[in-house]
Amino acid sequence: MTTNAIPTEMTFFARFESDILSGKKTITIRDESESHYVPGTTVDVSTYEDGRWFCRLEILTVEPIAFSDLNDFHAQQENMTLAELKGVIHDIYPGIEKLYVVNYALVN
Numbered sequence: 001m002t003t004n005a006i007p008t009e010m011t012f013f014a015r016f017e018s019d020i021l022s023g024k025k026t027i028t029i030r031d032e033s034e035s036h037y038v039p040g041t042t043v044d045v046s047t048y049e050d051g052r053w054f055c056r057l058e059i060l061t062v063e064p065i066a067f068s069d070l071n072d073f074h075a076q077q078e079n080m081t082l083a084e085l086k087g088v089i090h091d092i093y094p095g096i097e098k099l100y101v102v103n104y105a106l107v108n
Ligand SMILES: CC(=O)Nc1cc[nH]c(=O)n1
Pocket: 011, 012, 013, 016, 027, 028, 029, 030, 048, 092
């Protein structure tokens, strides 16, 4: 039974890889189904498209956020403008208001 297992893996679209590895992108915004990361744990990170592993991340915090409350600080942490961030999140999670900010740090 894996229902309550702590997640040990996370995927990102390949286009985000360089920003994550350079430290320009320090959060990810996910829906409820991907909100069960646990602060203090480490996840293996791979590309969504082809499952290529590219780093490990330590989960620092997981906090709820409403889509309508996304602000310039979230955008800065995503290395985007707020308009870009809202467009990206709307494309990935159309119509979803209840989201989660996952703050992470690269594990060397
Ligand atoms: C694969 C995937 O959903 N990737 C996401 C979703 C939201 N934010 C993000 O940085 N990456």
